[in-house]
Amino acid sequence: xxxxxxxxxxxxxxxxxxxxxxxxxxxxxxxxxxxxxxxxxxxxxxxxxxxxxxxxxxxxxxxxxxxxxxxxxxxxxxxxxxxxxxxxxxxxxxxxxxxxxxxxxxxxxxxxxxxxxxxxxxxxxxxxxxxxxxxxxxxxxxxxxxxxxxxxxxxxxxxxxxxxxxxxxxxxxxxxxxxxxxxxxxxxxxxxxxxxxxxxxxxxxxxxxxxxxxxxxxxxxxxxxxxxxxxxxxxxxxxxxxxxxxxxxxxxxxxxxxxxxxxxxxxxxxxxxxxxxxxxxxxxxxxxxxxxxxxxxxxxxxxxxxxxxxxxxxxxxxxxxxxxxxxxxxxxxxxxxxxxxxxxxxxxxxxxxxxxxxxxxxxxxxxxxxxxxxxxxxxxxxxxxxxxxxxxxxxxxxxxxxxxxxxxxxxxxxxxxxxxxxxxxxxxxxxxxxxxxxxxxxxxxxxxxxxxxxxxxxxxxxxxxxxxxxxxxxxxxxxxxxxxxxxxxxxxxxxxxxxxxxxxxxxxxxxxxxxxxxxxxxxxxxxxxxxxxxxxxxxxxxxxxxxxxxxxxxxxxxxxxxxxxxxxxxxxxxxxxxxxxxxxxxxxxxxxxxxxxxxxxxxxxxxxxxxxxxxxxxxxxxxxxxxxxxxxxxxxxxxxxxxxxxxxxxxxxxxxxxxxxxxxxxxxxxxxxxxxxxxxxxxxxxxxxxxxxx
Numbered sequence: 001x002x003x004x005x006x007x008x009x010x011x012x013x014x015x016x017x018x019x020x021x022x023x024x025x026x027x028x029x030x031x032x033x034x035x036x037x038x039x040x041x042x043x044x045x046x047x048x049x050x051x052x053x054x055x056x057x058x059x060x061x062x063x064x065x066x067x068x069x070x071x072x073x074x075x076x077x078x079x080x081x082x083x084x085x086x087x088x089x090x091x092x093x094x095x096x097x098x099x100x101x102x103x104x105x106x107x108x109x110x111x112x113x114x115x116x117x118x119x120x121x122x123x124x125x126x127x128x129x130x131x132x133x134x135x136x137x138x139x140x141x142x143x144x145x146x147x148x149x150x151x152x153x154x155x156x157x158x159x160x161x162x163x164x165x166x167x168x169x170x171x172x173x174x175x176x177x178x179x180x181x182x183x184x185x186x187x188x189x190x191x192x193x194x195x196x197x198x199x200x201x202x203x204x205x206x207x208x209x210x211x212x213x214x215x216x217x218x219x220x221x222x223x224x225x226x227x228x229x230x231x232x233x234x235x236x237x238x239x240x241x242x243x244x245x246x247x248x249x250x251x252x253x254x255x256x257x258x259x260x261x262x263x264x265x266x267x268x269x270x271x272x273x274x275x276x277x278x279x280x281x282x283x284x285x286x287x288x289x290x291x292x293x294x295x296x297x298x299x300x301x302x303x304x305x306x307x308x309x310x311x312x313x314x315x316x317x318x319x320x321x322x323x324x325x326x327x328x329x330x331x332x333x334x335x336x337x338x339x340x341x342x343x344x345x346x347x348x349x350x351x352x353x354x355x356x357x358x359x360x361x362x363x364x365x366x367x368x369x370x371x372x373x374x375x376x377x378x379x380x381x382x383x384x385x386x387x388x389x390x391x392x393x394x395x396x397x398x399x400x401x402x403x404x405x406x407x408x409x410x411x412x413x414x415x416x417x418x419x420x421x422x423x424x425x426x427x428x429x430x431x432x433x434x435x436x437x438x439x440x441x442x443x444x445x446x447x448x449x450x451x452x453x454x455x456x457x458x459x460x461x462x463x464x465x466x467x468x469x470x471x472x473x474x475x476x477x478x479x480x481x482x483x484x485x486x487x488x489x490x491x492x493x494x495x496x497x498x499x500x501x502x503x504x505x506x507x508x509x510x511x512x513x514x515x516x517x518x519x520x521x522x523x524x525x526x527x528x529x530x531x532x533x534x535x536x537x538x539x540x541x542x543x544x545x546x547x548x549x550x551x552x553x554x555x556x557x558x559x560x561x562x563x564x565x566x567x568x569x570x571x572x573x574x575x576x577x578x579x580x581x582x583x584x585x586x587x588x589x590x591x592x593x594x595x596x597x598x599x600x601x602x603x604x605x606x607x608x609x610x611x612x613x614x615x616x617x618x619x620x621x622x623x624x625x626x627x628x629x630x631x632x633x634x635x636x637x638x639x640x641x642x643x644x645x646x647x648x649x650x651x652x653x654x655x656x657x658x659x660x661x662x663x664x665x666x667x668x669x670x671x672x673x674x675x676x677x678x679x680x681x682x683x684x685x686x687x688x689x690x691x692x693x694x
Contacts, residue, residue, distance in 0.1 A: 107283045115284035122291035129295045133303030146481050151255035158252045161241040172237060179229045187222050208266040208507060213273035220273050223265045231260040247475060254472040254503075261506040267515060275519050282521075289521030297517075306495060307502075307513045309534055314526035317686050321528060322363035324375040326685035327674035328388075330415035334399060334407040336388040336687040337415050339679075340374060342671035344381045350424055350453070350665040351383040351416050355409060357431040358389040358543075359497055361535055361690050364615065365430070367528045371621050373654070380658050383420065383672050387412050387433075391692040392540045397490025400542040401436070401550075402564055409440045413451050418678040426454045426661055430618070431589065432547065434460025438571065439557060443564050445573035454664055456579040456657065458618050459589040462571060462597035463558040464551050468590045469504045474552040482548070486541040494536030494694035501533075504587055529615065536694045558600045575603035579660055580635070581653060583610045583617030595642065598635040606660060607635040609646065610653050620652040629653040 162172045209215075214224045238253045265271035269279050269287070278286055293308070300306045315321045326340035354374070356362040365373040365386070377384050387408060392399065399407070409427075417423055429437030434457040441455060461467060467474075486492050502509040516522050524530075556562040562569045578601050582594035591609055598605045610617040611627025620627050632646030649656070675681040 107280050111283035111285075115288050118288045119284065119291065122288055122295065125295045126291055126298060129298040130303055130305075150251070150478065151258070154248060154251040154255055157244060157248055158238050158241050161243055162237060175236070176230070176233045179233060180226070183222070183225055183229055186225075187218065190218055190221075207512070208264060211272075211274045217273060220265075220271075223271050227263070227265050231256075234260065247471070251472045254469070258503060258506055261511055264507075264511065267511055267519075269519060272515075272519075275515070278520055286521035287519065290518035293521070293523070294518050301495065304495065306534075307510060308517060308524055309509070309513055309527075310524050310530035311526040312531045312534065315528060315531050317363065317691060318684065321368060321531070322366045322686035322690065323369065324366050324372055324378065324685065327681035328683040328685065328687040329419055329674055329679040329681060330411070331682055331689075332407055332411055333396065334390050334403065335411060336390075336682075336689045337412050338386045338388055338685045338687055339419060339672075339674040340378050340384045340386070340685065341674055342381075342383065343379055344671065346668040347381045347383050347671045348662055348665060349422065349667040349669045350426055351385060351420055351422055352377060352661075353409075353412055353416060353425055353427045353452075354384065354386045355412075355427060355429045355433040355437050356387060356389070357433045358404070358537060358539065359432055361532065361537060362386055362388050363686060363690060364529075364532055364619065366686070367532060367619070370623055371528075371619055373619065373621075376622060376654065377658075380662070381668065382661075385412065385416055385419075388687050388689045389537070390689045391494075391537045391694060392491050393538065394490040397486075397541045399540045401439070401546040404436055404543055405440050405443065405564060409437065415679060417451075419674075420672055420677060423451050424453050424665070425451060426456070426664070427452050428456040428458065429460060430458040431460060431614070434458055435462060435547075435551065435557075438462045438574070439562060439564055439569055441574045441576070442557075442569035442571050443567055445575070446567045446570070452576065454577045454579075454661065456581065456661070457594075458581050459583055459586055459594065459614050460580070460597075461551070461589045461593050462600060463593060464555045465596070466590065466593050467552055468593060469587050470500070471552065473500055474548060476553070479545075479548050479553060483541070483545050486544065490541050491538040492541070492544050494538050497539070498534070498536040501588075529619075538694055558597060571600040572602040574601050577603060577660075577664060578605045579657060580605050580607045581610060581618070581657075582607070583613050585611075585613040586617065588614045592639045595635050595639045605635055607632065607642070608653050608656065609643075620654070622652055622654050625650075625652040627652070629656065631656065 161168070163169050209224050213220050215221050234256050235253065238249060238256055241249060241252075244252070269275040294305070297306050297308055298304070300308075324340055326338050328336045329339045330337035354362070354365065356365065366375065369375055374384055374386060389408070390396065413425065416425055427437055429435070437455060438457065438460065439462075441452060444450070444452065482492065482496075485496075513524065517524060550556045550562050554561070557569060558571065560568065560570050578598070580594060580598045582589070582591040584591055586594075595607060598607050609630040609632075610620065611629065612620070617627060628648055628650050629652070630643070630646040630648050632642050635642060
């Protein structure tokens with residue numbers, strides 16, 4: 001290829017340095033050919049022969065000199081007359097001026113000064129909001145202290161591994177040094193005008209670095225790639241620490257990921273081109289708004305930052321969320337039981353009981369009419385009952401796993417019999433609600449209780465040998481620390497579990513909102529799923545301790561060592577039909593873990609794999625399905641082999657499930673109106689327990 005001319009290189013280099021418009025919809029105008037180059041071009045008239053041949057004027061000679069020839073006309077694109085209106089035209093009142101050379105927005109310095117003062121004022125309010133609950137004793141820093149201690153302990157063991165051997169230590173240092181030498185070489189070659197492919201350490205597309213400036217501007221490109229080089233190196237150091245046990249390595253990897261996410265240059269105004277443009281354009285007002293919102297979120301978190309993910313003010317339970325018509329027909333200390341009103345001329349004789357997780361609230365299955373699994377199930381002719389768990393407080397501290405079985409599932413089964421006269425029902429358990437349902441089925445099989453004739457499990461683990469990313473929070477030391485915190489009040493605050501779930505995806509669920517809310521100063525949009533996600537629930541001391549120890553720590557259910565109600569549980573005695581739904585991208589109940597657990601049941605199991613994750617894979621409505629599903633043989637052997645035999649189907653698994661559940665009991669009866677049986681209505685759906693905020 002022919003070598004480029006100097007002017008061509010300069011043109012390309014100039015284009016690379018021009019900042020692109022922000023992705024906010026407000027474009028930055030860029031002057032590619034400003035005024036100076038036009039003046040320089042006009043000077044070329046000196047080379048015209050007529051100009052150089054003109055006689056020089058002689059002041060002493062009285063005789064008139066010949067008139068010089070007329071000046072050649074200037075080309076229209078650089079005519080001075082065209083530039084004057086542009087220079088004198090009034091600018092919009094709030095538009096920041098731009099530099100002549102780069103088109104970079106400059107702030108209104110008077111407005112910037114005011115906002116700097118406001119920034120420090122709002123910073124004081126943030127500090128006061130963070131300190132006040134700790135000073136009053138309402139909350140403490142124990143959780144934060146424990147997290148930092150756990151992170152230091154895990155990462156310290158990786159550090160010790162590499163520094164215990166001088167050869168390994170030199171290898172680690174050389175690895176990082178060589179990566180940075182390559183990056184410096186790349187940057188220097190770009191500075192000389194070479195057009196190069198991305199550096200070897202550049203990662204695939206990352207939403208944090210979507211702005212074009214991250215690759216087109218040399219400064220920001222270097223920051224991005226230096227960050228990726230360092231974070232990749234730290235990750236390799238953890239993965240290559242071969243002497244560490246798997247649990248320690250998983251914890252170290254988790255905490256390295258948290259620190260790497262927090263230290264990304266995309267999280268700081270001066271190292272993020274989009275934030276820098278935004279701050280200059282708004283004269284720093286975005287940062288003031290961000291601090292105001294941060295103070296509000298710290299107040300809401302009682303001294304801890306509870307990042308707002310959705311504008312929850314746009315939603316109200318019973319108005320535009322959880323609106324499927326029904327009645328609360330039973331209530332005790334742990335549950336409200338909701339019976340939904342029929343919408344068909346006849347209904348299936350066998351009722352349906354849904355047992356949601358108590359870690360979250362039930363209305364994930366009834367977000368709105370378009371997404372509601374509950375509304376859809378009613379429309380298929382099922383008589384639907386749903387457990388709404390209480391949001392526990394100090395009074396419930398002794399409510400155990402046994403209590404959730406006896407006062408939860410069994411109380412609901414008894415109430416359904418009173419409401420419908422039926423002793424033959426089908427049940428659904430979601431997540432930890434499914435784990436409780438599976439344990440209850442094993443108990444019922446042991447005592448000869450046959451009132452639940454078939455069961456469906458949504459993203460449910462019964463075997464916990466490989467329980468997903470939550471395993472980093474579970475070992476003897478951490479469980480003892482959690483039990484110590486629960487002993488103070490009798491429950492685990494809902495924010496603790498919410499933070500744990502958010503930390504599984506820090507870039508998407510923490511730092512993207514940090515940048516949007518506090519640095520861009522924007523209010524998050526109204527999103528029903530995230531509004532539900534932020535509506536966290538507490539967990540009783542006795543129940544949560546039993547669950548962590550018997551499931552995550554000791555895996556007692558599939559080992560035949562879990563004891564409930566005085567009976568040792570054996571899933572092999574559960575011979576009723578099971579519909580076991582897993583989701584392909586689930587990081588809470590991994591599909592492989594669900595598949596392993598499905599093999600412990602003693603009866604027929606229809607294992608179905610849905611696309612997407614823990615929530616979206618389940619809430620995949622018939623009207624607008626987004627994901628497919630796979631069906632294969634009875635689960636046995638290795639998950640990979642099952643996948644080879646499974647067949648893929650478009651659309652939602654809902655249509656497959658309704659055929660499965662109604663095919664077992666096709667008999668129909670007249671529709672049942674809530675309150676017409678022995679149980680009278682206590683409240684309209686969605687009830688009162690669901691409205692109690694943590």
